[in-house]
Amino acid sequence: xxxxxxxxxxVGGLDDDVDLAVLRAAFIPFGELVDVxxxxxxxxxxxxxxxxxxxxxxxxxxxxxxxxxxGELNGxxxxxxxxxxxxxxxxxxxxxxxxxADSYFDKEGWNLDEDPSAPVADDGALPDDGxxxxxx
Numbered sequence: 001x002x003x004x005x006x007x008x009x010x011v012g013g014l015d016d017d018v019d020l021a022v023l024r025a026a027f028i029p030f031g032e033l034v035d036v037x038x039x040x041x042x043x044x045x046x047x048x049x050x051x052x053x054x055x056x057x058x059x060x061x062x063x064x065x066x067x068x069x070x071g072e073l074n075g076x077x078x079x080x081x082x083x084x085x086x087x088x089x090x091x092x093x094x095x096x097x098x099x100x101a102d103s104y105f106d107k108e109g110w111n112l113d114e115d116p117s118a119p120v121a122d123d124g125a126l127p128d129d130g131x132x133x134x135x136x
Contacts, residue, residue, distance in 0.1 A: 006058040007034070009065060012050040012079035014038070019047075026073055027053045031060025052083055 011023065024036045038051035055061045061082070069080040 006082055007056070007061050008052055008054040008083040009061055010050065010079075010081050010083040011053055011068070013076050014047065014049050014051060014078070015074035015076045016046065016049075018051075018074055020051075022074070023051050023053065027064055027068065030055070030064040030067060032056040 009027075011027075014023070018038075020036050020038060023038065024033060027033060027036070032055065033053060034056055035054040036051065037054075038047040040046065041048050053064070055064065065080050065082070068078055071078050071080075
């Protein structure tokens, strides 16, 4: 949704109780809205404390920034600016489970940077994982 044409605003500092209807009501006095969006946190299902408001006309967006930046909504001070397009970072390109897997393998002492095709010394013994029955 974020467009870099000076009509889309970033609205930061949103209280947990703010929903799309409240955000829309706060910004509708400054002009015709095209879209209101609040990205959700995948883990909690709640919004992440910011949203985007897109106006029909760029001058309406300027008016909203002038009136709402450092203004209050539900007791929280808002940060309202022209939205910037998302930049691609290494973190944004990494799957969520990838970071969790990395920390697990690091904790277990596995080196994932080793060449998987390199020969491994194998004495034929299986590791003792505590699950195999004990042979007397």
